[in-house]
Amino acid sequence: MLTVGVDVGGTSVRAGVVNADGAVLDTARAATPSGEEALEEAIGAAVAEVASRHKVSAVGLAVAGFVAPDRRTVRFAPHLAWRQAPVADRIAARVGMPVVLEHDANAAALAEHRFGAARGAGIAVLVAIGTGIGGALLIDGKVFRGAHGVAPELGHLRLVPDGRPCPCGKNGCWERYCSGTALTTTAVELLARHPGVSTLMAREALGDSRAVTGRRVAAAARDGDPLAKRAMADLARWLGEGLALVADVYDPEVVVIGGGVSESAPLFLDDARERYAAVVTGAGHRPLARIRTAQLGDDAGIVGVATLARELAPTRTARNGRR
Numbered sequence: 001m002l003t004v005g006v007d008v009g010g011t012s013v014r015a016g017v018v019n020a021d022g023a024v025l026d027t028a029r030a031a032t033p034s035g036e037e038a039l040e041e042a043i044g045a046a047v048a049e050v051a052s053r054h055k056v057s058a059v060g061l062a063v064a065g066f067v068a069p070d071r072r073t074v075r076f077a078p079h080l081a082w083r084q085a086p087v088a089d090r091i092a093a094r095v096g097m098p099v100v101l102e103h104d105a106n107a108a109a110l111a112e113h114r115f116g117a118a119r120g121a122g123i124a125v126l127v128a129i130g131t132g133i134g135g136a137l138l139i140d141g142k143v144f145r146g147a148h149g150v151a152p153e154l155g156h157l158r159l160v161p162d163g164r165p166c167p168c169g170k171n172g173c174w175e176r177y178c179s180g181t182a183l184t185t186t187a188v189e190l191l192a193r194h195p196g197v198s199t200l201m202a203r204e205a206l207g208d209s210r211a212v213t214g215r216r217v218a219a220a221a222r223d224g225d226p227l228a229k230r231a232m233a234d235l236a237r238w239l240g241e242g243l244a245l246v247a248d249v250y251d252p253e254v255v256v257i258g259g260g261v262s263e264s265a266p267l268f269l270d271d272a273r274e275r276y277a278a279v280v281t282g283a284g285h286r287p288l289a290r291i292r293t294a295q296l297g298d299d300a301g302i303v304g305v306a307t308l309a310r311e312l313a314p315t316r317t318a319r320n321g322r323r
Contacts (some may be wrong), residue, residue: 010079019305044094058313060305105134107304116295166292180214222302236268240275258294
């Protein structure tokens, strides 16, 4: 049975046809519109495009936002138009198939547990490092959601009291020090303090700090730029600090590092592992979690939510009397 997974992000909507082995057979992509109606039209069109080429039976949406425990409603999505919106029912009406929702980090974690880096782990944590940090916790392969469906918000753990301000309203959140955005902030701060150290990064900036991006910092670090390497070392330090905190709370078997920043893992992951091992409670006297990079890349959310749709949608169809 083929199903469609749709990754609904702040910049793009990507639909993929997924089989029972977790393989993505076909995709369609569109830019993410700003309004609710336009966004739902874009999702419907992307699903219709791949459904015209394959016989599919259900749809899952991976959403960067708070999803209600019944996986029918999007309560809040900071980069999308939905607020307390019955998204699953609206999209189902458009596409004529059962639809389920899932938080995008949860969907990616499910995919990595079923097909990737966390396969078989009893307790697994996914840390998705991109613009910010998304997190997911799996216990015996099941998503832990908390009492109200919004756990775990790992990116907003406060690591630095009175630290960098965060859009969430707090200061010193983990993602302010360990993310693509944080990497940019750190590089700009270092450029201001040490203007003569970095030839490559100074040339990137050209007097305009907006020219500095996380991807450019990583590229400069690969080319040996000393300031960019220092920025990557700072990210590694804070990744290790945050992972130690996560391990103190959850004691996972495996931590999977995903998201766009994970593509640069060779630049920081070994140092992050060392920092984690040094500062975790009971360092030197306890087993450590395996820290691995995600195996499914950008497809993880699509694969996870399509798999969820395969498992849940037939049940919902039967309950609704349409099977």
